[in-house]
Amino acid sequence: MSILTLLTDFGTQDTYIGVMKGVIFGICSTVTIVDLTHDVAPQDVVAGRFHLESAYRYFPSNTVHLVVIDPGVGSDRRSIAFETAQGIFIGPDNGVMTGIHDSPIIVAVELDRPQYWRTSSPSSTFHGRDIFASVAGHLSAGVAIQALGSTIEVSSLVCFPELFTVNSEGKQQGIVQSVDRFGNLITNLRLDLNLLECWNIHLPDHILPIQKNYSESGVGQLVAIVGSHGFVEIAVNCGNAQERLGIRVGDRIAIDIKGNR
Amino acid sequence: MSILTLLTDFGTQDTYIGVMKGVIFGICSTVTIVDLTHDVAPQDVVAGRFHLESAYRYFPSNTVHLVVIDPGVGSDRRSIAFETAQGIFIGPDNGVMTGIHDSPIIVAVELDRPQYWRTSSPSSTFHGRDIFASVAGHLSAGVAIQALGSTIEVSSLVCFPELFTVNSEGKQQGIVQSVDRFGNLITNLRLDLNLLECWNIHLPDHILPIQKNYSESGVGQLVAIVGSHGFVEIAVNCGNAQERLGIRVGDRIAIDIKGNR
C-alpha cells in the first residue's frame, strides 16, 4: 500500500479535489490518499511551504507528496518532481516544495513527458488534474521518477531564501508564518529545546519567557512555547493569541537571550 | 477495488457524512469513497447538478456516484438509481442527476425494496443514511442495479430544462451557474475551442474577447477563457472576478460573434 498526500489551495467547496482523486484512482486504484489541507489561502506559496514542512516528516519515507499551489499555472514555470530519503515531491517549480528538507535531493526531473499526463493538451488552468494528478498516479503505480521527465539540476530549482535570521546583536528576528485554528501564532524560529529557559520573546507590549508547556501558565495567560511544529509559537492558554495581540501573518517577532542588552 | 463518490449539501461541521460512510463500510468494507464536495448550498439542486457534471467524467466508468441534495426528503418524490456507460448514479428523482450525461441511460430503477435499506422504517429526514448509503453499499458490494428496485421509464425521470440558449439574433444567452473559491464566474456556455477567437463576452460595462489562457493577459486583468470544466468562465488573473464585477450565481451572461450587430 502506498500513500499519496495532497496539499492545495483549491478549497473544498468545489469538486477540484474530487476530480484529481478520480484521475489518480483511475491510474492506481490501490493508493491511499491523505488530504493535508486544501484551505491554503489562494496562491499563497509561503503558507503552502509551511504546511508541507509541518507535515511531510510524519509520513512513511516512500510517500508521494503532491503540492498544487500554483499561481503561475499556464505560464512557462516548470512542473517538477524530486526525490529525497523522506519521500517524493511533485508540484510546480515555484519554491513551494524547496528548502524544507532534512535530507538532500537525490534526483529532480521536469515533467515533460505527455504520455504520463491525462491528456497531451492539458487545460491551461488545471494542471493539478491534467498533469500532476496523472503523474502522481503513475508514480504510485510504480513508475520510476526518472521515467517521468528529463533530469534537471537540483541547483536550478526555484528556492526561497531562509526566513530565519540572526542579527548582529545576538538577537534572532523571525516572522509569524502561520496562524492556526486556535489563534496560535506560529513563528519561523527554531530553538534548541535544552536552552529554552535562556530566551525571551519580544512583543510590542510584552516580553515573554519561553516555557516548556501550557500548564506552567494559568487559563487565559499569554505563553510562548516551542509548539508541535518545532517552531516557537505564541499562544493563550485556552484562548486565542491572534485576537488578543492583533498580530498577523508576516509580522516580525524578535527573541533574545535573557539579560542581553 | 470499486469507487464510490459522495456529493451532498450536508456540510462537514456535523457527522452526517461520517455516518453515511459508516453505513457504507458496514456493507462493503473494501470500497474506496471519494468526497466530491459537501458544501453545496443547502437544497441547491442546480448547483449540485453543476458539481456532478463537472466531476463524474474523470472517474472510472464503473464508479458509483451518490448524490444527496434532497429538499423533498420525506415527501413522495422517488428515490432512484440509473446506469450509463459512465457509471451508476443514485439519489433523489429531483433533476440533480439528469440531463448531464454524454451517454444514454441504460436502465433506471426506483429504490423500493426495503431489504436493501438500513431499516424498513427510514428516518423521514435522513434518507442519505437509511436508504441511499445502504443501497450504495450493496451496489459497491456487487448487487445488480436491477435487484435494487422496480424498473422505471427513463422518460419519467425529473429532468431540468437545458439552460444554454441561442437567441434569435445569433447571440447566446447563459447564466453564471457557479462561482469557485478563486472568484471565477463559471457560466453554462460551452463553445467550440477552435472558434474561440470569434466570440465576445458581453458584461454590463465590458466586452471581453475569449482568450486561450490566462498568460495572454497581465496580472489583475479581466479575462474570459474556456475553463477546466469546459464552460466559458470569467476570471481575473491572480485576482477575484466576483469581487471585481459584483456578478452572482444566476446572473445572465451574453456572448456573440465578433462584429455581429
Place this chain on the structure above:
Amino acid sequence: MSILTLLTDFGTQDTYIGVMKGVIFGICSTVTIVDLTHDVAPQDVVAGRFHLESAYRYFPSNTVHLVVIDPGVGSDRRSIAFETAQGIFIGPDNGVMTGIHDSPIIVAVELDRPQYWRTSSPSSTFHGRDIFASVAGHLSAGVAIQALGSTIEVSSLVCFPELFTVNSEGKQQGIVQSVDRFGNLITNLRLDLNLLECWNIHLPDHILPIQKNYSESGVGQLVAIVGSHGFVEIAVNCGNAQERLGIRVGDRIAIDIKGNR
C-alpha cells in the same frame, strides 16, 4: 479491513489531521480512516460528545473511535481507551466519550506505555499526534487494548451528568445541544416515537406539536420532529430555524404532555 474514525476540534485549515493520519498509516497501512468531523468548536467537549453519540452506532462494532477534543492537553488529565460491545474509544479522560453508550464498558486502560507512543517525549500540545494517533494505529494493527496501558476502574472515568431532565410538574426540560448546517436546533430530549402526538414543545413565543415528518407542514413553517439523531429537533421546512428563532446552543427547551396545566 478495520475502520478508525476521527473526531476532533482541529479544523481542516491546518495539517494536524493529515499528520495524525501519517502517523496512523505508518503503523497500520491497511486501516480505513473516516473523518466524523473536525469542526467541533475549539475545546467544546459537550459538542464533541454529542457528535460522537450521533455517529458511533452506525459503524461496525469492531471500529476504533479516536476523539481528540482536549483542552487539558499537557496537564495531568489521563489519556484513556475503553472497549464496549460497540467499539473501542480512545481519547482524553475529560467526559467527551462517556455516558453515551448503550452497552457497558468491558475494560478501560490508561495509556501509560510509551512503547506504543510515537515518541517517549511527546509534544506537550499535540498528544493527538504523539500518543493518540500512535496508539490508535497499534490498536488497528491488532494490539490488544489491555497491552496499551494499566487497567483502570470504569467508575473512575470522568463522566458528564445526564442533561435530559424531568421536572416535578411532569414537564421535561432540555437544552439545545447542537445546531446543524441547516439551522435545525437539536435538543437533548429523547421521546418514545409511539407517543409523539401527546407532546408539545414550548418555545418563548410558540407552542409546537411534535410531528412525524416535515411533509405534514408547509414550506417555511416551524416544525418539531424527532430527527435522525433520535432527539427532538426544531426545524423550518426548507428554512433555517436558528435564524428564525434566535435560539442558541445551551438555551433551554421545555416539552410537556398536551393539555397538561
